[in-house]
Amino acid sequence: MDTPDTQTPKVHVVVRSGPPRGEPVPLNDVAMLLNAKDDVAIARVPLSRGVIIRLPDGTRNGGELVEVLQRVPSAHKVALHDIAQGQAVRRYGSIIGFATQPIQVGSHVHSHNLAVGELQQDYEYGVDVHPVDFLPPEQRRTFMGYRRPDGKAGTRNYxxxxxxxxxxxxxxxxIQRHFGPEIMREYPNIDGVIGLTHKSGCGMRHGSSSVEQLQRVLAGMAIHPNVGAYLLVGLGCESNQVQEMIQNMELSHGRQASWKKPLFLTIQENHGISGTVEEGARMIAELLPQVNAVQREPIPISELTLALQCGGSDGWSGITANPALGYCVDELVRQGGTAVLSETPEIYGAEHLLLRRARSREIGEKFVERLRWWEHYTAINDMELDNNPAPGNKLGGLTTIYEKSLGAVAKGGSTPLNAVYRYAEQINERGLVVMDTPGYDPVSATGQVAGGSNIIVFTTGRGSCFGFKPAPSIKVATNKTTYENMRNDMDINAGVILDGTSIQEVGRQILEEVIAVASGKQSKSEAQGIGEEEFSPWILGATV
Known part of the structure; x- marks a missing residue:
């Protein structure tokens, strides 16, 4: 079984126009070798033809010189030895694909000569599970949040x-338009009145699993700790009947309903749109003083449930931002908190790393069952899991889904995998958990937040502008070019890792930003008002 080697060997390079000459300089000035088993190095800067790479001792072909044969863009891969057609190619010490043609040493390795193939995965469950060194409760950090009557903690109050x-x-x-800035100024403890709309709710079989999943999403948003009160609005004749949803999701029962009553309206029973808008605005106006009465208070960060997202990934994602976020996750878990790794199609090919950390074989097998479901689901919908990476990912240096996944799972840190959840299920296990979602960011984050995530950290290489209400989203750029180009959208620059800043230091910076934003600091996306249109429930099955 291939597992990544945590040691990154030193590689040296000489730039020349003729035979090798001159004093070697560290390869990290121009490229990186991530693992002694790797067949490729990652270009840190564009590599021109004629660059000479000296492989370090202790690696395959150590001491040999590799001449770059063609231009290799930054964050892309260069072959360190000859690779035969059909041969597995490794990055991070694991297989990222198979050569579709002979690859000569020094060549650019990308979509023209590398593709996915069948992985012979021999899963090992729980062999890398190590006990978490939890901090005593009295030593745990706090954030300024909203303690709800049901015991949950909010980072916002919508x-x-x-x-x-x-x-x-x-x-x-x-209805939402009635509550603009001039009215909301009178209610400073309310972050806003948000409208969560979508493209579903009908054209599906009444009582089907598709309706049940949508109800799970909508109910999850209604009972979310960042939501102080809610109003459901339906048409009246749709497949997703509002009163059935309230009953099926038990919105009128239990401790939650005692302080957050399920309010609802249907257009057909309230004299059409104008009557529904008038009544809806009246109902929301009555809620404002009640929701405004809540105050922020110190709450242990063990009450944070952090949604992990990546989008617009590039060749640096698995080297800078994702490992740094993984360090943040490990520290949050050590303090009793929860992190939610998702985007199942973007774990495909790297699942063996998670399974080695599964707390039990049952948990590991539950995740494998989800992967097998995805293989079937994509096949019957005329798709394939290697539909990912997207064109932007490939421009950024990622070639196959295996490569992308190996970098993406780094967001999950190193602690045990404690649970696997279906889409939008309520998260009740602490530590690192997985929620099964698509890789498409808005759909994935919708499930995570509906499941109870009260804050998001989103890594991006190409430059995603993602925001999501009611959970604030913190963006971490994988490289300084994207950070500088999109300073109004990026909260943290993890590209400094390429200049020598440690992963641990950036990970600590991410954790500090999580605590600050959870306490009320606006993230860059929030400051620009982004986050309502990104609400996008996963639509299963046919629309009829």
Missing amino acids: IAIISTVNCSASTVRY
Whole structure:
């Protein structure tokens, strides 16, 4: 079984126009070798033809010189030895694909000569599980949050208007417009009145698993700790019946309902759109003083549930931002908190690393079952899991889904995998957990937040502008070019790792930003008002 080697050997380079000459300089000035088993190095700067790479002692072909045969863009891969057609190619010490043609030493390795193939995975469950060194409760950090009557903790305080079907989406927006800045200034403890609309709710079989999943998402947003009160708005004749949803999701029962009553309206029973808007605005206005009465207070960061996201990934994602976020996750877990790794198609090919950390074989097998489901799901929908990486990912240096996944799982740190959840299920296990979601960021984050995540950290190489209400989203750039180009959108620059700053230092910076944003600091996306249109429930099955 291949597992990444944590030691990064030193590689040296000489730049020349003729035979090798001159004093070697560290390869980290121009490229990086991530693992002694690797067949490729990663270009840190664009490599021109004629660059000479000296392989270090202790690695395959150590001491030999590799001449770059063609231009290799930054964050892309260069072959360190001849690779035969069909041969496995490794990065991070694990297989990222198979050569589709003979690859000569010094060649650019990318989509033209590398593709996925069948991995012979011999899964080992729980062999890398190590006990977490938990901090005593009295030593744990705190954030300034909202302690809810049901015991949960919020990082924001919104009122949500939620459409049960797309037919009521415009009505939701009309109600929302009644509560602009001039009114909300009188309620400083409320972050806003948000409208959560979507493109589903009908055209599906009544009582089906598709309806049940949508109800799980909408109910999860209604009971979310960042939502102080909510109003459900339906049409009246849709497959997703509002009163059935309230009953099925038990919104009118238990401790949650004692302080957050399920309010609802249907357009057909309230004299059309205008009557529903008038009544909806009246109901929200009555909620404002109640929701505004809550105050922030110190709460242990063990009450944070951190959604882990990556989008617009590049060749640096698995080297800078994702490992730094993984360090942050390890520290949050050590303090009793929870982190949610998702985007199942972007774990495909790297699942063996997670399974080695599964707390039990049952947990590991539950995740493998999800992977087998995805293989079937993509096949019947005329797709394939290697539909990922996207064009932007490939421009950034990522070639196959295996390569992308190996970098993506670094977000999950190193602690045991404690649970596997279906999409939008309520998260009740602490530590590192997995939620099964698509790789598409808005759909994935919607499931994570509906499951209870109260803050998001989102790594990006190409430059995603993602925000998500009601959970604030912190963006971490993988490289300084993206950070400088999009300073109004990026919260943290993990590209400094390429200049020598440690992964641990950037990881600590991410944790400090998580605590600050959880305490009320606006993230860059929040400051620009981004986050409502990204609400996107996963639509399963056919629309009829």
